[in-house]
Amino acid sequence: MKRILSLDGGGIHGMFTLEVLREMERRLADSHPGPTPRVLADHFDFIAGTSTGAIIAAMLSWGASVEEIERFYCSQAPEIFRPASWYHRFRHKFSGDRIAEFLSGYFAEADGRPATLGTSHLRTLLLLVLRNASTGSPWPVTNHPRSLYNDRPAGQSNLGIPLWQLIRASTAAPTFFPPQRILVGSTAGPREFQFIDGGVSPYNNPAYLAYLTATLPEFRIGYATGEDRLLVVSVGTGRRQLSYSKGEVQDMNVVGHVRAIIRTMMDSSSQQQDLLCRTTGRCLRGAVIDRELHDLIPPTGQPTARQFRYVRYNHTYSDAEVATALQTYRGGWTLDNIRLIPFLQAAGRDYARQQVRLEDLA
Secondary structure: OEEEEEEOOOHHHHHHHHHHHHHHHHHHHHHOOOOOOOOHHHOOOEEEEEOHHHHHHHHHHHOOOHHHHHHHHHHHHHHHOOEOOOOOOOOOOEOOHHHHHHHHHHOEOOOOOEOEOOOOOOOOEEEEEEEEOOOOEEEEEEOOOOOOOOOOOOOOOHHHOEHHHHHHHHOOOOOOOOOEEEEEOOOOOOEEEEEEEOOOOOOOOOHHHHHHHHHOHHHOOOOOOOOOOEEEEEEOOOEEOOOOOHHHHHHOOHHHHHHHHHHHHHHHHHHHHHHHHHHHOEEEEOOOOEOOOEOOOOOOOOOOOOOOEEEEEOOEEOHHHHHHHHHHHOOOOOOOOHHHHHHHHHHHHHHHHHHOOHHHHO
């Protein structure tokens, strides 16, 4: 059995993700008692992430506990989301220096050198989703040594790219953070590209992409398919139902429409990835998609012949939940509102206690 863990993007809303992961880690540790605390890298073979999910995925693959990652989010968020100087705010809201400083310091070898994508410190296969703004294409990058752009001589292989740069690139949300410059080796010599957040692609939810990367022969990983051979666990950041009254739509200005379109497209692509996983795999757990499809969970005992078993952990906030959060914590339902952290933690804990089951993770 191979196990894949997939983590959505969503900025500070990744705090919801962490609470779900904490419950998963606790249940797995309880089922495997021992002298050494069990972390998620001990259970999953392949971890994928986009944007904030890329940070969490990389730290998990590095061997971090969920508690350690949550401490980072709580302690560093005020610095990471510190406004950029006034003359930079016309391009991006935050500087990106603080998150780059943390990532480059954390993902380092014992001698202080920057760890690269090919570092032996990573305990699992890792998939990070970036968008190459220079070419306009999504860049799913893995540390698998036989992948096409990794199985190359030194200086030409993606395995030589500093890991922190790839993670920083995956989190470079347009208008929030500046792009990340990365030198990529090729047979013609190093080429410079500008990368932005992987959420600005069809893969803000990278679950189906992770399945394809793990199983298609072209990616050279070669996981076997089948319900008894492959498990995909996908964790979201919580979603807010995006709806507007007739008056709101008619009165919306250009900026409002742009913001609404971006949010709607990201939400729709995440939903599509979820739908693909539920129809290709056997869904064990997941919320209702809509009234027509319901949740696509087959009845107990119904025989299927799907490519993998699939679990989707995510919560759709009610209008009442959102209204309470905004009234209590203020600052808006945004990716950078760190005032929402206590609310997101509480929502994640409540959801995880009700939904996470050990049998889903086996």
